[in-house]
Amino acid sequence: MPELPEVETTRRGIAPHIEGQLVDSVVVRRDQLRYPVPKDFEQLMGARIHCVERRGKYLIVNTDYKHWLCHLGMSGSLRLVDGDTPYKKHDHLDIALANGRHLRYHDPRRFGLVVWAGTTPQAHPLLCKLGPEPLGHHFSGEHLYAKSRGRKGAVKNFIMDSQVVVGVGNIYASECLFLAGIHPKRAAGRVGLARYQALAQAIQTVLGDAITQGGTTLRDFVNSDGQPGYFAQQLRVYGRAQEPCPQCGSPIHTQVIGQRSSYFCKQCQR
Numbered sequence: 001m002p003e004l005p006e007v008e009t010t011r012r013g014i015a016p017h018i019e020g021q022l023v024d025s026v027v028v029r030r031d032q033l034r035y036p037v038p039k040d041f042e043q044l045m046g047a048r049i050h051c052v053e054r055r056g057k058y059l060i061v062n063t064d065y066k067h068w069l070c071h072l073g074m075s076g077s078l079r080l081v082d083g084d085t086p087y088k089k090h091d092h093l094d095i096a097l098a099n100g101r102h103l104r105y106h107d108p109r110r111f112g113l114v115v116w117a118g119t120t121p122q123a124h125p126l127l128c129k130l131g132p133e134p135l136g137h138h139f140s141g142e143h144l145y146a147k148s149r150g151r152k153g154a155v156k157n158f159i160m161d162s163q164v165v166v167g168v169g170n171i172y173a174s175e176c177l178f179l180a181g182i183h184p185k186r187a188a189g190r191v192g193l194a195r196y197q198a199l200a201q202a203i204q205t206v207l208g209d210a211i212t213q214g215g216t217t218l219r220d221f222v223n224s225d226g227q228p229g230y231f232a233q234q235l236r237v238y239g240r241a242q243e244p245c246p247q248c249g250s251p252i253h254t255q256v257i258g259q260r261s262s263y264f265c266k267q268c269q270r
């Protein structure tokens with residue numbers, strides 16, 4: 001599933017090729033995504049694309065006609081192809097640009113979405129309640145500490161809540177809690193400020209590294225072949241049940257927390 005680093009990598013991959021471009025035509029082959037693609041999406045024809053931004057796992061494409069949002073769902077990808085590239089199964093949407101390239105949306109499971117964003121995208125109902133960006137100025141250990149007071153639920157579920165902070169998916173949650181030495185089932189309200197500062201730093205390190213790593217796959221976003229450029233991460237604990245902990249050597253433990261697989265070291269995480 002595309003996570004925040006993949007979405008940011010997508011943004012960086014497509015931005016230089018679509019910003020400033022005029023939309024030549026729009027082809028919607030299948031409009032039934034998580035929400036229907038707007039009936040008037042073809043009206044983008046003739047509009048100029050100003051810029052592509054990201055908020056959480058949403059891409060915001062600003063044009064001089066209307067702005068639109070795209071979410072990649074479980075299996076979506078957005079890439080640039082040459083205009084004469086034949087479309088494949090699950091290539092649901094093409095935005096043809098005046099430079100001859102097509103921005104092509106592919107999504108086998110169709111949990112993604114393409115919708116108008118309104119005049120102020122940040123105020124859109126899908127975006128307005130999102131917590132801070134993990135790599136932005138509003139995110140800190142103090143923020144996590146303040147948000148968590150009185151919360152009895154597991155800290156792992158707490159940091160995966162997009163109203164607390166965006167972008168900490170299931171895999172990243174295990175990795176970040178390991179780095180910060182915090183047991184995933186500890187009650188969020190029972191973690192102190194210093195430990196939340198370590199956790200905030202771990203979140204920034206893990207997501208920052210993933211984005212840096214994603215940079216090496218950028219060419220995949222302007223290539224018509226192969227898989228989308230989602231990258232295999234170097235993972236410390238996730239998926240490594242029974243393997244030695246990289247810190248102390250005792251076997252990595254796995255347990256389902258909040259219906260999601262979690263990996264942690266019982267010795268190093270308290």
Ligand SMILES: [Zn+2]
Pocket residue numbers: 245246247248249250265266267268269
């Ligand atoms: Zn350990």
